[in-house]
Amino acid sequence: xxxxxxxxxxxxxxxxxxxxxxxxxHGRTGVAESTRRRVLEIIDATGYQxxxxxxxxxxxxxxVDLVIGDLRDTYATMVLHGILEHARNSNVDVAIxxxxxxxxHLHDAxxxxxxxxxxxxxxxxxxxxxxxxxxxAAFVARGIPMVVIDPINTPDAELPSVGxxxxxxxxxxxxxxxxxxHERIAFLGGPAxxxxxxxxxxxxxxxxxxxxxxxxxxxxxxxxRFHRTAGVACARxxxxxxxxxxxxxxxxxxxxxxxxxxARERGLDVPRxxxxxxxxxxxxxxxTLPRLxxxxxxxxxxxxxxxxxxxxLANGSTTEAPxxxxxxxxxxxGSTAPPHGG
Amino acid sequence: xxxxxxxxxxxxxxxxxxxxxxxxxHGRTGVAESTRRRVLEIIDATGYQxxxxxxxxxxxxxxVDLVIGDLRDTYATMVLHGILEHARNSNVDVAIxxxxxxxxHLHDAxxxxxxxxxxxxxxxxxxxxxxxxxxxAAFVARGIPMVVIDPINTPDAELPSVGxxxxxxxxxxxxxxxxxxHERIAFLGGPAxxxxxxxxxxxxxxxxxxxxxxxxxxxxxxxxRFHRTAGVACARxxxxxxxxxxxxxxxxxxxxxxxxxxARERGLDVPRxxxxxxxxxxxxxxxTLPRLxxxxxxxxxxxxxxxxxxxxLANGSTTEAPxxxxxxxxxxxGSTAPPHGG
DNA sequence: CTGAAAGCGCTTACAG
DNA sequence: CTGAAAGCGCTTACAG
Numbered sequence: 001x002x003x004x005x006x007x008x009x010x011x012x013x014x015x016x017x018x019x020x021x022x023x024x025x026h027g028r029t030g031v032a033e034s035t036r037r038r039v040l041e042i043i044d045a046t047g048y049q050x051x052x053x054x055x056x057x058x059x060x061x062x063x064v065d066l067v068i069g070d071l072r073d074t075y076a077t078m079v080l081h082g083i084l085e086h087a088r089n090s091n092v093d094v095a096i097x098x099x100x101x102x103x104x105h106l107h108d109a110x111x112x113x114x115x116x117x118x119x120x121x122x123x124x125x126x127x128x129x130x131x132x133x134x135x136x137a138a139f140v141a142r143g144i145p146m147v148v149i150d151p152i153n154t155p156d157a158e159l160p161s162v163g164x165x166x167x168x169x170x171x172x173x174x175x176x177x178x179x180x181x182h183e184r185i186a187f188l189g190g191p192a193x194x195x196x197x198x199x200x201x202x203x204x205x206x207x208x209x210x211x212x213x214x215x216x217x218x219x220x221x222x223x224x225r226f227h228r229t230a231g232v233a234c235a236r237x238x239x240x241x242x243x244x245x246x247x248x249x250x251x252x253x254x255x256x257x258x259x260x261x262x263a264r265e266r267g268l269d270v271p272r273x274x275x276x277x278x279x280x281x282x283x284x285x286x287x288t289l290p291r292l293x294x295x296x297x298x299x300x301x302x303x304x305x306x307x308x309x310x311x312x313l314a315n316g317s318t319t320e321a322p323x324x325x326x327x328x329x330x331x332x333x334g335s336t337a338p339p340h341g342g
Numbered sequence: 343x344x345x346x347x348x349x350x351x352x353x354x355x356x357x358x359x360x361x362x363x364x365x366x367x368h369g370r371t372g373v374a375e376s377t378r379r380r381v382l383e384i385i386d387a388t389g390y391q392x393x394x395x396x397x398x399x400x401x402x403x404x405x406v407d408l409v410i411g412d413l414r415d416t417y418a419t420m421v422l423h424g425i426l427e428h429a430r431n432s433n434v435d436v437a438i439x440x441x442x443x444x445x446x447h448l449h450d451a452x453x454x455x456x457x458x459x460x461x462x463x464x465x466x467x468x469x470x471x472x473x474x475x476x477x478x479a480a481f482v483a484r485g486i487p488m489v490v491i492d493p494i495n496t497p498d499a500e501l502p503s504v505g506x507x508x509x510x511x512x513x514x515x516x517x518x519x520x521x522x523x524h525e526r527i528a529f530l531g532g533p534a535x536x537x538x539x540x541x542x543x544x545x546x547x548x549x550x551x552x553x554x555x556x557x558x559x560x561x562x563x564x565x566x567r568f569h570r571t572a573g574v575a576c577a578r579x580x581x582x583x584x585x586x587x588x589x590x591x592x593x594x595x596x597x598x599x600x601x602x603x604x605a606r607e608r609g610l611d612v613p614r615x616x617x618x619x620x621x622x623x624x625x626x627x628x629x630t631l632p633r634l635x636x637x638x639x640x641x642x643x644x645x646x647x648x649x650x651x652x653x654x655l656a657n658g659s660t661t662e663a664p665x666x667x668x669x670x671x672x673x674x675x676g677s678t679a680p681p682h683g684g
Numbered sequence: 685c686t687g688a689a690a691g692c693g694c695t696t697a698c699a700g
Numbered sequence: 701c702t703g704a705a706a707g708c709g710c711t712t713a714c715a716g
Contacts (some may be wrong), residue, residue, distance in 0.1 A: 017687040098426045359703040
């Protein structure tokens with residue numbers, strides 16, 4: 001076999017003529033099903049690329065695909081901003097799609113990967129998407145490198161991912177509330193399946209445990225999304241408990257906005273009657289009344305790092321850790337104070 | 343000349359050999375400067391496309407370029423959302439870049455257009471960018487269709503653009519304030535050069551005129567950007583006037599957020615002491631205290647329409663109007679009321 | 685359904 | 701600096 005496969009070498013291996021291979025590649029009719037299958041197998045095995053594909057990959061800026069769950073979320077926008085900044089510096093183009101996570105079934109993943117190879121795409125970054133082992137495998141099988149940012153499920157261990165120190169961030173938030181004197185602290189999470197959400201919750205549990213505070217199952221709630229409306233629903237439940245919490249740690253700033261809204265609607269003063277901590281550090285935390293204490297994530301850095309990791313993988317680097325975590329930082333603002341009642 | 347130019351036809355026209363044309367196309371050395379120029383001219387004139395370029399354009403989904411001024415602005419995000427929605431339905435891919443407007447000089451535009459042709463891009467949508475006649479010409483010259491959304495300068499008449507009824511929206515806002523009994527009404531605008539800003543201001547002036555209210559030059563301010571910080575700066579100036587306005591019409595919701603902030607810092611009650619109207623209808627207007635009366639733009643529709651227009655142009659349609667305006671709607675919320683002092 | 689033959693469009697290596 | 705010649709990789713048209 002020559003160093004680079006061409007129609008002739010594929011034809012030779014398959015024991016057919018060059019025109020037959022050409023027909024298979026272009027999906028023309030007039031090829032026996034068994035022949036077609038045999039040729040396709042060899043094409044797959046040799047990793048044949050048409051001249052167009054080859055030129056696409058070598059000439060001009062690389063083009064990476066980006067899938068984002070919901071763009072109207074400021075979180076996604078800030079990650080995107082970081083990705084685009086690094087893209088400009090690295091002379092890389094970014095093709096963006098926004099899809100509902102459930103649209104991307106296994107079949108779609110395979111079709112998607114095929115089309116990415118065809119159009120010479122360099123790799124894929126998925127932000128807050130659902131990503132199964134099979135889907136990941138579909139991309140790997142076609143040689144498309146892939147990086148995820150905060151998937152809404154727990155990804156397989158092989159899947160390269162970039163995020164922040166969610167566990168440490170959650171723990172820092174609760175440490176802060178306990179230092180202020182709180183003991184009745186609730187956790188208001190996002191999708192229970194999301195790994196980042198689980199890590200934040202386990203940071204919460206770890207802090208309680210370290211301070212010998214018993215965890216109350218009633219005080220742990222999960223929304224369907226990291227969204228304000230979910231925050232409203234869960235906060236209403238929490239504050240309607242016979243013994244409501246004196247502090248709520250929300251696993252996102254959007255959820256925390258919902259908490260502030262419910263507090264207002266119930267006439268509770270934040271932070272006098274209720275302390276609230278968010279997570280993300282979105283710009284909005286500086287605009288709320290009171291300004292929101294929040295665990296800040298370096299979102300643009302996460303975006304930048306994800307693209308850097310992807311480009312490294314595309315260049316054949318395999319030394320990258322499968323998971324990169326950037327540091328979070330608790331920023332104390334006006335929404336936390338010692339508990340009032342005691 | 344054959345129906346489709348190839349190296350042979352170009353060589354014939356230029357009076358050189360096929361290998362020489364090949365060298366010119368790939369920028370190889372060993373070609374006399376005069377020969378190179380002659381060949382390049384003919385390539386330009388005939389619109390020659392390499393087989394790779396041709397295949398790029400014909401196979402797979404079209405790929406359009408999108409340039410966005412500042413992504414962290416929710417305005418841009420919502421437009422983007424509309425574009426991506428229509429892109430998914432039309433099986434079109436979107437390559438996104440975020441650039442400071444001043445980065446795109448004339449030279450860059452030409453280079454950009456060249457690269458777009460090379461990578462088989464279908465067209466360009468520019469959101470809130472600076473776009474000169476020369477830049478537009480650079481894209482037209484290479485056959486790249488282009489659509490702009492709210493450019494921050496006044497675009498040339500030929501440039502296809504999509505926006506909303508800015509003038510009517512501005513007029514509706516002021517009509518509303520005057521109906522409430524206001525006479526001391528200020529206009530707090532964005533970049534004075536932006537056409538959308540000018541249209542909103544002229545709506546303001548038209549309403550004042552129609553109600554025989556004299557326009558006070560002191561009451562008209564322009565920020566450098568449609569941004570909260572500009573709103574803060576201008577609102578401070580307006581409220582420090584010997585006779586401050588009783589109502590402020592801000593030409594964007596972000597500017598209006600700055601006004602609310604200054605009102606709070608000066609202990610003014612909105613809407614009792616000061617009425618505020620914004621423009622855009624971003625989701626945030628439902629979250630402010632009080633909720634913000636605002637002229638709502640159909641931002642996702644604008645995005646959708648921009649892409650639809652671009653694709654129509656790319657398909658050779660020339661019947662499109664050069665300017666499409668979608669309807670705005672004044673949504674009255676809690677930030678406007680009759681003037682208190684009077 | 686298959687492939688020998690002709691051909692297209694481009695590139696490469698090299699003689700002048 | 702230029703181009704005749706050889707060749708590469710693929711496709712097309714058609715005979716069997």
